[in-house]
Each structure stands twice: as structure tokens, then as C-alpha cells.
Amino acid sequence: MISKAEAIxxxxxxxxxLSGKESYLFMxxxxxxxxxxxxxxxxxxxxxxxxxxxxxxxTLEKLGKTYEELKAxxxxxxxxxxxxxxxxxxxxxxxxxNNPMAFISSNLGTLDKYINRLINFIQTQSEVxxxxxxxxxxxxxxxxxxxxxxxxVIEDVKGLIAESVDGSERVKKIIHELNCFSRxxxxxxxxxxxxxxxxxxxxxxxxxxxxKATLKKDYGTLPLTKCHPHxxxxxxxxxxxxxxxxxxxxGKITIKTRDKNQSIWIELSDNGRGIPEGNLSKIFxxxxxxxxxxxxxxxxxxxxxxxxQRHKGDITVKSEVGRGTTFTIRIxxx
Numbered sequence: 001m002i003s004k005a006e007a008i009x010x011x012x013x014x015x016x017x018l019s020g021k022e023s024y025l026f027m028x029x030x031x032x033x034x035x036x037x038x039x040x041x042x043x044x045x046x047x048x049x050x051x052x053x054x055x056x057x058x059t060l061e062k063l064g065k066t067y068e069e070l071k072a073x074x075x076x077x078x079x080x081x082x083x084x085x086x087x088x089x090x091x092x093x094x095x096x097x098n099n100p101m102a103f104i105s106s107n108l109g110t111l112d113k114y115i116n117r118l119i120n121f122i123q124t125q126s127e128v129x130x131x132x133x134x135x136x137x138x139x140x141x142x143x144x145x146x147x148x149x150x151x152x153v154i155e156d157v158k159g160l161i162a163e164s165v166d167g168s169e170r171v172k173k174i175i176h177e178l179n180c181f182s183r184x185x186x187x188x189x190x191x192x193x194x195x196x197x198x199x200x201x202x203x204x205x206x207x208x209x210x211x212k213a214t215l216k217k218d219y220g221t222l223p224l225t226k227c228h229p230h231x232x233x234x235x236x237x238x239x240x241x242x243x244x245x246x247x248x249x250x251g252k253i254t255i256k257t258r259d260k261n262q263s264i265w266i267e268l269s270d271n272g273r274g275i276p277e278g279n280l281s282k283i284f285x286x287x288x289x290x291x292x293x294x295x296x297x298x299x300x301x302x303x304x305x306x307x308x309q310r311h312k313g314d315i316t317v318k319s320e321v322g323r324g325t326t327f328t329i330r331i332x333x334x
Contacts, residue, residue, distance in 0.1 A: 072302075097171065105168045112161045119154050192229040194264050194331070195219045195257055200229075201236035202255070209240060212247050213270070218256040222264055226334040231307045238300040239268045239327050246272025246325060259333070263313075266329040275319035283317065 129141050145151070202215060209215060236255075243253045247270060256267040275283065284305040308315045311331050319325040 101168060101171055105165075105172065108161065108165050108168060112165070115157055115161060119157070122150065122154065189226055189228055191224040192227055192232070193224055194222050194227070194232060194266070197227075197229050197232040198236050198255060198257065198266070201233045201240065204233070205237055205240040205244070209244050209253070212244050212249075213251040213253045216252065216254045218254065220256075220258040222257055222259050223333055225264060225331065227311055227331065228307075231310070232331075235304045235307050235329070236266075236268070238304045242300065243268065243270035243272060243325070246270055246274070248273060262333050264331045264333060266331070267326060268329075269324060269326040271324040274321040274323055275317070275325055276321055280317060280319060284315075 126145075129138055132138055198217075198219075202209075202217070206215075240253065247253075251271050254267075254269045256269075258265045258267075283301050285302060305315055308329060308331070313329060313331040315327060315329045317325065317327050
């Protein structure tokens with residue numbers, strides 16, 4: 001729109017009104033500012049949504065972790081209750097077996113003495129008979145002796161008595177271990193010989209172990225240290241059972257103890273199937289197991305780890321598939 005024209009010299013100067021353009025530019029600027037503000041608000045809201053999402057994710061992770069911890073605690077409580085029930089059962093069984101075993105052991109001792117007297121008498125009688133002149137009587141007695149296989153009986157009876165005495169001693173040892181097991185939760189923190197703890201644990205596992213592996217013991221001279229002896233027993237029992245389960249046919253398990261740097265070191269090795277590298281970081285986690293469903297709770301090694309931690313020690317593992325596994329435990333001497 002031309003509002004005014006002035007002739008200057010030979011040309012013209014045209015003056016255009018800018019009011020419409022200014023209005024347009026003002027509107028555009030206002031729209032741009034509004035759009036920018038809305039965009040900033042949108043970015044802010046998106047950021048708040050992302051932060052909220054992260055918080056929700058963290059909360060869910062915490063809830064999941066708490067749930068797993070509660071689940072682990074519940075199973076550990078159930079395990080403790082189960083162990084307590086087994087302990088009560090063990091105490092009852094030990095008591096019931098202990099009474100008849102007392103007189104069986106006593107009777108075997110007396111029987112051994114009586115058998116020795118009878119053998120002595122038979123041998124003396126044989127010598128006297130041989131000195132007699134009645135050959136018919138001698139032949140008849142000798143025939144009867146052979147018929148009754150008295151020579152074999154005399155030779156065998158001592159072995160039978162010895163085996164029976166050994167068996168009764170083993171039963172007494174089992175009773176002792178059952179009594180110790182039943183008192184495990186009542187045990188106090190006290191000075192103990194770790195080698196004896198290991199020996200006790202090995203005797204518990206022996207009935208299962210002897211068919212799968214040979215057990216080599218290499219005990220060092222150890223100082224007494226404060227611990228919960230039967231908890232240490234449980235650690236060794238768990239590791240021995242794991243070792244036995246890892247052996248396919250006939251294998252070898254070695255236990256070695258040493259006193260070094262104010263600590264007691266226990267090394268338990270087997271030549272079983274080994275643990276895959278990907279599982280080594282998980283084996284001490286609750287519920288982790290490679291066993292078939294129903295054949296393992298996945299708590300054995302986590303309980304083992306917890307017991308060693310309670311004793312201010314540590315436990316490590318090295319393994320190679322097809323070669324075997326070695327667990328190393330360090331317990332400080334207190």
C-alpha cells in the first residue's frame with residue numbers, strides 16, 4: 001500500500017506503511033515463543049516421566065530383591081526347623097540304640113573271653129586224646145572233630161568276634177555323632193581342634209563316600225581356635241557331599257589342613273566332573289543348583305558360605321570341567 005509519494009529531483013521515493021508487517025511479525029514471534037515454551041514444557045514433562053520410570057524401575061528391583069531375600073529367609077527358617085526336627089529324631093534314635101548297644105558291647109567282651117577259654121580247653125583235650133592208647137576212641141573223636149569242622153570253627157570264631165566288636169564300636173561312634181548333631185544348635189563358641197571337626201564330618205559322610213571315592217587326609221598340626229565346631233562339621237559335610245555327587249564312578253577326594261599366617265587353611269579337592277566357568281560366580285547364591293528338581297535345595301553352599309563368614313573367614317573355589325574342583329577355606333585363629 002502506497003501512502004505517500006514525493007518527487008525529489010528526477011526520481012521518486014516511495015514510503016510504504018509497515019504497520020501490517022509489524023503486526024504479522026509480532027504474531028509470528030508470539031507463536032514462536034509459545035511453541036518454544038510448550039516444547040520446553042514437553043521436554044520437562046518427558047524428563048519427569050523418565051525420572052519417574054527410573055524410580056519405579058528401582059523400586060521394582062528393590063521389591064524383587066526384598067522378595068528373594070524373604071524367600072531365602074523363609075527357606076532357611078524351614079531348613080533350620082527341619083534340621084531341628086532331624087536333631088530331635090537323631091537324639092531319640094541315639095538313645096534307643098545306645099541302651100542295647102551297651103550290653104551288646106559288654107556281652108561281646110565276655111563272649112570273647114569265654115571263646116578263648118573253650119579254644120584252650122579243646123586244644124588241651126586234643127593233646128590228651130592223642131596220648132591215649134585206645135585207637136578206636138581216638139579215631140571216633142577225630143572223625144567227629146572233622147565232621148563238626150572244629151579246626152575251621154576255632155580259626156574263624158576269633159575273626160567273627162573281632163568283626164562284631166569292631167561293628168559295635170562303629171555303632172557307638174555313630175551314636176556319638178548323632179548325639180553331637182542333635183546338640184548342634186545348643187553349641188557355644190569355644191576352642192576346638194579343626195582337624196577333629198573334619199574327622200567327625202568325614203565319619204558322617206563315610207557310608208555314602210566309601211562306594212564312590214577314596215579319601216586322603218593330609219592334616220597339618222593346627223592350634224586350637226574359637227569356633228562353632230558343629231557348624232564347621234556342617235561345612236565339611238556339605239563340601240564332601242558335593243564332592244561325592246560330582247564323581248561319576250570311582251574317584252579321589254583329598255582334605256588338607258595347614259596353619260599359616262595366623263589362619264587355619266582347609267583345602268578340599270576332588271577329581272570329579274568340575275564346575276563350568278559360568279557357574280563359579282553363582283555357586284554360593286541361595287537356590288542355585290544344577291541338580292534335577294527335587295534332588296537339591298541349592299542352599300548347601302550358601303549355608304557353607306554364611307557359616308564361614310560368621311567365623312570371619314573366607315571360602316574360594318577353583319574348578320576345571322573334566323578335571324575336578326578345589327574349595328579353599330581360611331579361618332582366622334582366635
